Amino acid sequence: MNSFPVNGLSQGEIVPLFVQEMNWGEQPVRLTGFACAQLPQDAPTTSVHVIAFSGGKVLVVRDRRGIFGFPGGRLEAGETHEDALAREVYEEARAHLREGYRLFAALKVEYTAQLPGRNYPHPFTYMGVYAGMVRALEPIGHDPAGVITGRDLFTRFICEQRLPAHDLLLLREALTFLTQRRLLALHCAGDFSELLHPPIG
Numbered sequence: 001m002n003s004f005p006v007n008g009l010s011q012g013e014i015v016p017l018f019v020q021e022m023n024w025g026e027q028p029v030r031l032t033g034f035a036c037a038q039l040p041q042d043a044p045t046t047s048v049h050v051i052a053f054s055g056g057k058v059l060v061v062r063d064r065r066g067i068f069g070f071p072g073g074r075l076e077a078g079e080t081h082e083d084a085l086a087r088e089v090y091e092e093a094r095a096h097l098r099e100g101y102r103l104f105a106a107l108k109v110e111y112t113a114q115l116p117g118r119n120y121p122h123p124f125t126y127m128g129v130y131a132g133m134v135r136a137l138e139p140i141g142h143d144p145a146g147v148i149t150g151r152d153l154f155t156r157f158i159c160e161q162r163l164p165a166h167d168l169l170l171l172r173e174a175l176t177f178l179t180q181r182r183l184l185a186l187h188c189a190g191d192f193s194e195l196l197h198p199p200i201g
Helices: 079-094 156-162 166-178 190-196
Strands: 016-023 027-036 045-054 057-063 072-074 095-096 102-111 124-137 148-152
Touching: 016 166, 027 148, 045 095, 045 102, 045 148, 045 166, 057 079, 057 102, 057 156, 072 079, 079 095, 079 124, 079 148, 102 166, 124 148, 156 166, 166 190
Parallel strands: 045 124
Antiparallel strands: 016 027, 027 102, 045 057, 045 072, 057 148, 095 124, 102 124
16 A cells, blocks of 8 residues: 655645545444545535644544544534644643644545444545644643543654554655655654655665
8 A cells, every 4th residue: 555745736636545444433434545735525524633743752642442543533513623623632632733734634434334323414524634743732631522531642663553554654644744844854753754764674
């Protein structure tokens, strides 16, 4: 499976990254990831997440099942994508993002089975994925949604042990995006720089 940088994409252009079938809790889904400079308009974007770096590590959160992922969540009524992202990142990780974070990818979320008692107003939705830098971290608090139970900063090695393959692809795309735009210098990326320049041999 190939991964492509988003740099140079036109506003409507998308570049496929992966297709992954999995379960979100009890809900079976098909995730189609793609690099993009603008979110598609053929279905609503219902959630936003961010891959944010701090001190050569990446910010992650742990849910109540012990699964690690990137912070973010669902939009509330009337929120912009940026407002929702800032709120979710603070609620889940007590983190503040530095100015300049940008959309670099999206996930098409298809519900491959409809569960009894659940409402499905759309056959699929989108998740926007942003890349940026952490400006500040506050002491961890209680997630109002009751989903997130912890926060951490992972090195590349720990990411490779704890994150699923599709998140690692998104991580590499985010790193490419930030370094190409000079928002993250390679010498500040810690061991993540090896994702862009893997060792020979």
